Amino acid sequence: MKTILITGGAGFIGSHVVRLFVTKYPEYQIYNLDKLTYAGNLANLTDIEKAPNYTFIKGDITDAKFVDDMFAEISFDGVVHLAAESHVDRSITDPMSFVMTNVVGTVNLLNAAKTAWAGNFEGKRFYHVSTDEVYGSLHNPEDFFTEETAYEPQSPYSASKAASDHFVRAYSNTYKLPVVLTNCSNNYGPNHFPEKLIPLMILNIQTNKPLPVYGKGENVRDWLYVVDHARAIDTVFHTGKLGETYNIGGFNEWKNIDLVHLLCSIMDRKLGREAGTSAKLITYVTDRAGHDLRYAIDAHKIMNELGWQPSLQFEEGLEKTVDWFLANQEWLDNVTSGNYQTYYQGMYANR
Numbered sequence: 001m002k003t004i005l006i007t008g009g010a011g012f013i014g015s016h017v018v019r020l021f022v023t024k025y026p027e028y029q030i031y032n033l034d035k036l037t038y039a040g041n042l043a044n045l046t047d048i049e050k051a052p053n054y055t056f057i058k059g060d061i062t063d064a065k066f067v068d069d070m071f072a073e074i075s076f077d078g079v080v081h082l083a084a085e086s087h088v089d090r091s092i093t094d095p096m097s098f099v100m101t102n103v104v105g106t107v108n109l110l111n112a113a114k115t116a117w118a119g120n121f122e123g124k125r126f127y128h129v130s131t132d133e134v135y136g137s138l139h140n141p142e143d144f145f146t147e148e149t150a151y152e153p154q155s156p157y158s159a160s161k162a163a164s165d166h167f168v169r170a171y172s173n174t175y176k177l178p179v180v181l182t183n184c185s186n187n188y189g190p191n192h193f194p195e196k197l198i199p200l201m202i203l204n205i206q207t208n209k210p211l212p213v214y215g216k217g218e219n220v221r222d223w224l225y226v227v228d229h230a231r232a233i234d235t236v237f238h239t240g241k242l243g244e245t246y247n248i249g250g251f252n253e254w255k256n257i258d259l260v261h262l263l264c265s266i267m268d269r270k271l272g273r274e275a276g277t278s279a280k281l282i283t284y285v286t287d288r289a290g291h292d293l294r295y296a297i298d299a300h301k302i303m304n305e306l307g308w309q310p311s312l313q314f315e316e317g318l319e320k321t322v323d324w325f326l327a328n329q330e331w332l333d334n335v336t337s338g339n340y341q342t343y344y345q346g347m348y349a350n351r
């Protein structure tokens with residue numbers, strides 16, 4: 001029997017991690033702590049919300065007292081920490097909320113775990129989920145990020161995630177807290193909030209809106225299906241070596257513009273439109289400030305040492321993703337009502 005805290009479990013990746021842990025480990029008690037920001041949505045978890053081994057706790061990781069009280073009340077064996085402000089564009093307009101949640105929130109959780117576990121670390125584990133963006137941008141086409149690549153974060157988002165990674169390692173070094181970290185490439189799949197590239201394009205193609213592509217669309221990202229990330233998190237949580245970092249990626253690099261063209265052709269086919277119809281909606285907009293050119297992950301360590309590998313080819317994953325969005329119109333309508341419209345206008349109206 002294990003009692004596990006998953007933070008940010010109502011978000012995009014967190015909901016897939018919660019579902020995997022709740023269904024795969026009925027003998028575990030899974031607690032999902034989430035503030036339910038604009039990105040948190042309990043509708044992501046309706047299929048497992050009544051499971052006897054699942055409990056939702058609404059709360060804010062920036063509130064140290066709340067976090068301490070929760071750790072005093074519930075005896076956690078492990079923490080899988082995903083709660084974060086996660087969107088680079090929002091970090092450019094509001095960096096402080098990223099410092100608060102990503103840095104202060106992470107340190108609050110580290111402190112609470114350190115106090116609750118009080119030096120008795122047998123069977124305990126604090127797992128911090130992070131991003132490849134902490135490594136900065138690659139300029140040489142042959143280069144990949146490895147676990148040894150020096151941190152060079154370029155956006156307020158990646159700076160806040162880098163700071164949180166450093167705190168997690170510092171707690172391991174200073175207080176011997178049993179930690180493990182992963183840095184993953186861009187995820188895509190069901191439940192992805194439509195401020196991010198792939199769901200935004202699917203939504204706008206569907207509704208015949210312009211498809212805003214930053215700069216010339218030359219930026220390169222490595223894409224991984226979200227369920228494969230959740231599988232990797234399960235693997236590292238259970239078999240990763242304490243104190244280690246593992247990079248997670250799909251060896252699947254795409255230029256943004258090529259990805260958008262691929263999505264357009266899939267959507268034309270799914271919606272019964274003439275080939276080339278959706279691509280006419282592509283609109284180049286002023287580039288994101290400080291936009292990193294290329295991210296690419298070398299995931300050999302987790303593959304060779306822990307035996308994880310991605311299960312889906314990209315085209316297959318994209319088809320599944322498009323099918324999910326087309327079948328879940330109500331989910332999309334709910335998350336794009338209200339504040340989403342204000343955000344969208346602010347982002348793209350004058351570019």
Ligand code: NAD
Nearest residue numbers: 008010011012013035036037039040060061083084086187
């Ligand atoms: P998300 O924005 O979809 O979800 C974040 C969740 O955290 C939401 O449910 C939100 O309500 C919750 N949250 C935010 N602030 C909180 C607070 N103060 N207290 C409690 N809960 C709070 O993010 P995501 O894309 O699912 O990313 C999850 C984690 O994975 C993040 O740590 C992110 O840095 C990391 N990551 C994301 C990607 C990606 O491609 N999305 C890639 C690599 C790593």
